[in-house]
Amino acid sequence: xxxxxxxxxxxxxxxxxxxxxxxxxxxxxxxxxxxxxxxxxxxxxxxxxxxxxxxxxxxxxxxxxxxxxxxxxxxxxxxxxxxxxxxxxxxxxxxxxxxxxxxxxxxxxxxxxxxxxxxxxxxxxxxxxxxxxxxxxxxxxxxxxxxxxxxxxxxxxxxxxxxxxxxxxxxxxxxxxxxxxxxxxxxxxxxxxxxxxxxxxxxxxxxxxxxxxxxxxxxxxxxxxxxxxxxxxxxxxxxxxxxxxxxxxxxxxxxxxxxxxxxxxxxxxxxxxxxxxxxxxxxxxxxxxxxxxxxxxxxxxxxxxxxxxxxxxxxxxxxxxxxxxxxxxxxxxxxxxxxxxxxxxxxxxxxxxxxxxxxxxxxxxxxxxxxxxx
Numbered sequence: 001x002x003x004x005x006x007x008x009x010x011x012x013x014x015x016x017x018x019x020x021x022x023x024x025x026x027x028x029x030x031x032x033x034x035x036x037x038x039x040x041x042x043x044x045x046x047x048x049x050x051x052x053x054x055x056x057x058x059x060x061x062x063x064x065x066x067x068x069x070x071x072x073x074x075x076x077x078x079x080x081x082x083x084x085x086x087x088x089x090x091x092x093x094x095x096x097x098x099x100x101x102x103x104x105x106x107x108x109x110x111x112x113x114x115x116x117x118x119x120x121x122x123x124x125x126x127x128x129x130x131x132x133x134x135x136x137x138x139x140x141x142x143x144x145x146x147x148x149x150x151x152x153x154x155x156x157x158x159x160x161x162x163x164x165x166x167x168x169x170x171x172x173x174x175x176x177x178x179x180x181x182x183x184x185x186x187x188x189x190x191x192x193x194x195x196x197x198x199x200x201x202x203x204x205x206x207x208x209x210x211x212x213x214x215x216x217x218x219x220x221x222x223x224x225x226x227x228x229x230x231x232x233x234x235x236x237x238x239x240x241x242x243x244x245x246x247x248x249x250x251x252x253x254x255x256x257x258x259x260x261x262x263x264x265x266x267x268x269x270x271x272x273x274x275x276x277x278x279x280x281x282x283x284x285x286x287x288x289x290x291x292x293x294x295x296x297x298x299x300x301x302x303x304x305x306x307x308x309x310x311x312x313x314x315x316x317x318x319x320x321x322x323x324x325x326x327x328x329x330x331x332x333x334x335x336x337x338x339x340x341x342x343x344x345x346x347x348x349x350x351x352x353x354x355x356x357x358x359x360x361x362x363x364x365x366x367x368x369x370x371x372x373x374x
Contacts, residue, residue, distance in 0.1 A: 225292060
């Protein structure tokens with residue numbers, strides 16, 4: 001693994017080069033793409049630890065944040081019930097997972113499907129991180145005969161698509177209303193050559209008007225919406241389940257949400273400055289689920305359901321899966337569903353090719369569906 005200061009210095013050099021090549025100002029989404037995905041250097045492309053229960057320390061060990069599959073295998077076991085129903089309902093026999101992290105979710109889903117005699121013929125992981133791919137390969141050794149990896153989507157796909165905390169890691173554009181004038185916020189260099197925020201007037205606007213004249217910072221999700229359009233173009237049969245933290249449009253662009261949702265994670269702590277410690281921390285934004293759903297519909301997909309993660313997991317039989325769980329697993333289960341933990345902030349959006357899934361309601365949305373709120 002690269003020494004941390006040299007990793008940051010090398011990535012900073014790449015950002016400087018990009019700023020100069022762009023004429024002195026780099027849109028934030030391009031900066032975010034470099035910071036997260038620059039080959040060998042970006043946060044998700046380098047070898048630093050990321051996922052796990054324990055914070056990263058000065059020795060480079062530990063992690064920066066924890067996702068639901070690392071918290072408890074109950075998450076993946078429960079999601080597997082929805083996957084099994086979706087495979088049956090759509091007449092498909094393959095699973096695709098985007099951004100599989102450590103491989104924990106894939107292992108939980110495959111173990112549960114195998115135990116039920118429903119293991120798919122193929123489980124494809126689409127992940128840009130070479131270091132994570134090796135970790136996934138080790139984690140999924142017991143299912144090596146069905147697991148494969150892909151760097152990009154094929155022209156044609158059939159199967160069930162999973163994306164847990166994938167949309168939030170896609171680069172976003174920043175819009176800032178300052179003094180009543182809308183700007184796109186980007187990155188430039190100050191007089192000392194350090195990274196600095198820089199705004200340019202823009203014709204871009206949030207999808208909803210933001211009442212008031214107060215200063216206001218927010219994000220628009222062009223790449224996330226492009227992702228679901230591409231998915232719509234390639235997925236011929238099947239269904240997609242996207243789980244992430246976020247809001248419907250009316251909440252996302254509420255006048256009181258004036259500081260935006262952009263945030264960084266390192267060693268299980270959060271900060272709001274992505275311009276420092278490049279390559280050593282996650283940069284993320286909450287998801288505008290309305291925008292994702294509308295982009296999918298415009299591309300020909302149907303919205304099969306939208307609800308909170310807590311409601312989704314309960315609908316899928318989380319309590320049954322936890323019937324024999326011990327005290328620790330039950331405590332983690334509460335974090336998955338409680339409103340003040342992950343249960344309400346995280347949402348689940350299900351999409352399917354238009355016309356191919358008419359009349360089918362995935363079990364995760366049997367009660368408490370919120371599609372009407374999108």
